[in-house]
Amino acid sequence: xxxxxxxxxxxxxxxxxxxxxxxxxxxxxxxxxxxxxxxxxxxxxxxxxxxxxxxxxxxxxxxxxxxxxxxxxxxxxxxxxxxxxxxxxxxxxxxxxxxxxxxxxxxxxxxxxxxxxxxxxxxxxxxxxxxxxxxxxxxxxxxxxxxxxxxxxxxxxxxxxxxxxxxxxxxxxxxxxxxxxxxxxxxxxxxxxxxxxxxxxxxxx
Amino acid sequence: xxxxxxxxxxxxxxxxxxxxxxxxxxxxxxxxxxxxxxxxxxxxxxxxxxxxxxxxxxxxxxxxxxxxxxxxxxxxxxxxxxxxxxxxxxxxxxxxxxxxxxxxxxxxxxxxxxxxxxxxxxxxxxxxxxxxxxxxxxxxxxxxxxxxxxxxxxxxxxxxxxxxxxxxxxxxxxxxxxxxxxxxxxxxxxxxxxxxxxxxxxxxx
DNA sequence: CTGGTTACTTGACAGTGTCAAGTTGGAATT
DNA sequence: AATTCCAACTTGACACTGTCAAGTAACCAG
Numbered sequence: 235x236x237x238x239x240x241x242x243x244x245x246x247x248x249x250x251x252x253x254x255x256x257x258x259x260x261x262x263x264x265x266x267x268x269x270x271x272x273x274x275x276x277x278x279x280x281x282x283x284x285x286x287x288x289x290x291x292x293x294x295x296x297x298x299x300x301x302x303x304x305x306x307x308x309x310x311x312x313x314x315x316x317x318x319x320x321x322x323x324x325x326x327x328x329x330x331x332x333x334x335x336x337x338x339x340x341x342x343x344x345x346x347x348x349x350x351x352x353x354x355x356x357x358x359x360x361x362x363x364x365x366x367x368x369x370x371x372x373x374x375x376x377x378x379x380x381x382x383x384x385x386x387x388x389x390x391x392x393x394x395x396x397x398x399x400x401x402x403x404x405x406x407x408x409x410x411x412x413x414x415x416x417x418x419x420x421x422x423x424x425x426x427x428x429x430x431x432x433x434x435x436x437x438x439x
Numbered sequence: 440x441x442x443x444x445x446x447x448x449x450x451x452x453x454x455x456x457x458x459x460x461x462x463x464x465x466x467x468x469x470x471x472x473x474x475x476x477x478x479x480x481x482x483x484x485x486x487x488x489x490x491x492x493x494x495x496x497x498x499x500x501x502x503x504x505x506x507x508x509x510x511x512x513x514x515x516x517x518x519x520x521x522x523x524x525x526x527x528x529x530x531x532x533x534x535x536x537x538x539x540x541x542x543x544x545x546x547x548x549x550x551x552x553x554x555x556x557x558x559x560x561x562x563x564x565x566x567x568x569x570x571x572x573x574x575x576x577x578x579x580x581x582x583x584x585x586x587x588x589x590x591x592x593x594x595x596x597x598x599x600x601x602x603x604x605x606x607x608x609x610x611x612x613x614x615x616x617x618x619x620x621x622x623x624x625x626x627x628x629x630x631x632x633x634x635x636x637x638x639x640x641x642x643x644x
Numbered sequence: 645c646t647g648g649t650t651a652c653t654t655g656a657c658a659g660t661g662t663c664a665a666g667t668t669g670g671a672a673t674t
Numbered sequence: 675a676a677t678t679c680c681a682a683c684t685t686g687a688c689a690c691t692g693t694c695a696a697g698t699a700a701c702c703a704g
Contacts, residue, residue, distance in 0.1 A: 249682085266556045271661065281684045283662085288682095292661060341555065350550045350609055351471050381630045383622055390604070390622040391630065398603030399595070404555055417588055417595040425586045425596065425632045454651085476692065486653045488693080493651095497692060 250288045250298075252278040257299045261342045269346075271295060296346060297357045303343045304363035310336040311370045322377040322430075327423060329374045330396045334419060337400035344400070368393075378428040388428065395422065455493045455503075457483040462504045466547045474551075476500060501551060502562045508548045509568035515541040516575045527582040527635075532628060534579045535601045539624060542605035549605070573598075583633040593633065600627065 256277035260269045271292055272282045289295040314332035318324040337344045346352065347364075355361065372389050380388040399419055406412035461482035465474045476497055477487045494500040519537035523529040542549045551557065552569075560566065577594050585593040604624055611617035 270659085272659080282660095283685080284683060286662065345555045348606060348610070349554070350546065355610070381626050383626055386618050387622055387626060387630070390607070390619050391600075391627050393619075394603035394607060394627070395596075395600050396603070397606060398599035398601070401553060401602060401606065402595070402599060405553070405560070413591050414595050414598075417592060421586050421588055421592060422596050422599070425592075427630045427632060475690085477690080488654080489652060491693070 249278060249280060249284065253285050253288060253295065254298055254302055257295060258302065258343065261299065261346065262340070265342045266346060269296075269299075293352060293354055294357075296352045297354050297360050299343070300347045300353050301357070301360040301363045303340065303347045304360070304367045306340075307333075307336050307344075307347070308363070308367040308370050311367070315370070315374065322374070323428070326374045326378070326392065326428075327420065329371055330392070330419060330423075333371070333396045334400055334403070337404065341404055345404075348397075377430060379430075380426065380428060391426070395426075454483060454485060454489065458485075458490050458493060458500065459503055459507055462500060463507065463548065466504065466551065467545070470547045471551060474501075474504075498557060498559055499562075501557045502559050502565050504548070505552045505558050506562070506565040506568045508545065508552045509565070509572045511545075512538075512541050512549075512552070513568070513572040513575050516572070520575070520579065527579070528633070531579045531583070531597065531633075532625065534576055535597070535624060535628075538576070538601045539605055539608070542609065546609055550609075553602075582635060584635075585631065585633060596631070 253274050256274045257269055260273055260277065271285045274295065275282045275284050278284075285295055286292075289298055311329045311332035314328040314335070315325050318328035353360070355364075371393060372385075375388040375392055376385050378388045379385055380391045383390075396419070399414070399422070402412070402414045406414045458479050461479045462474055465478055465482065476490045479500065480487045480489050483489075490500055491497075494503055516534045516537035519533040519540070520530050523533035558565070560569075576598060577590075580593040580597055581590050583593045584590055585596050588595075601624070604619070604627070607617070607619045611619045
């Protein structure tokens with residue numbers, strides 16, 4: 235019971251949360267270049283050096299923000315899946331829709347989450363949240379097998395496809411005449427040979 | 440004839456080229472965070488403010504480096520394609536191998552080229568080089584159609600798949616237990632329904 | 645030889661992350 | 675209830691960054 239309120243202390247109440255919130259806001263309003271330790275501090279009305287105390291440097295803050303991002307990322311996919319019915323293909327498609335929706339509406343955050351630099355992927359919280367997001371996709375791939383690798387092949391297939399599509403769509407928004415703009419993701423799916431896995435043998439892991 | 444030597448002038452010979460070279464080196468050795476206007480200047484033995492004169496600010500330098508990246512990116516794919524025979528599927532697979540090879544061996548540069556921020560995609564040189572790289576892939580997709588969108592559907596399909604796979608592979612290198620490490624790209628390809636397009640009707644565009 | 649333009653250099657400034665050394669408020673101890 | 679103590683910040687400094695205005699030196703046209 236102490237674990238819930240242990241952050242509410244001292245001068246400011248749950249500053250850690252406020253800093254993450256500030257960071258997410260800055261990211262949404264001004265992109266990655268607007269996300270700064272000092273600006274986060276100013277937005278949370280604390281001194282310029284307070285963020286470095288909670289998060290171990292800039293990388294720590296970015297990692298925490300990315301972890302938060304993965305949480306709402308998973309939530310978006312789950313919400314879309316709930317709207318779909320019971321048909322496995324419809325559920326898989328709904329997950330992908332959620333994936334692309336999140337990438338579109340939180341472009342800067344999405345870019346941070348999957349940026350090679352900056353993010354330290356040994357952080358346990360980030361690892362946990364990103365694994366949870368992956369599991370959502372993984373579960374929807376379990377009923378299918380693709381190629382010789384069983385449902386794991388489907389996972390990698392679908393994830394690569396939807397992730398690449400999200401990235402290219404994002405780039406295409408700036409440029410013009412990019413062919414990815416003429417293709418909808420739903421048009422790509424029917425060309426995949428998704429065979430039903432043996433019933434009762436859904437090897438999720 | 441003047442266009443070839445017009446850069447060799449004044450104190451330094453072809454400084455623009457030297458700065459790009461320096462930037463590529465810094466990127467390879469220390470990642471994106473090591474790539475700095477002032478460090479490029481130091482490596483090229485010029486004043487700290489010289490790069491901003493050639494390239495219009497930091498974004499200009501990053502854009503020029505990315506453009507250079509797209510050039511060797513295309514060259515890598517072309518080289519792989521040359522090693523493959525005449526079979527369209529083998530050629531397509533070779534292109535993808537080149538794609539993944541480049542992403543693996545020039546990870547930081549690859550990340551810069553496809554980073555949402557930093558790069559101004561209205562630059563004509565970058566636009567030209569990236570379009571050339573896309574055309575290499577596009578040509579190898581021309582013999583196939585996927586779904587209802589003809590070969591254009593194949594392009595988006597293959598590009599999304601290989602790009603997503605490259606991204607996920609890069610992330611998986613740091614973490615552990617990622618399922619993408621157990622799957623080879625070649626195992627994903629057979630599951631795609633790539634039908635031959637009508638002969639003589641290869642609509643590349 | 646002279647004037648002018650190009651190709652940089654020099655110097656300054658605001659902003660950044662990081663770190664060492666304070667300071668302060670709340671809680672624990674006596 | 676007074677004192678002690680420590681976590682939660684603050685303050686101040688430093689090196690480094692990109693950007694810009696102003697200066698200077700090399701080359702070229704005449």
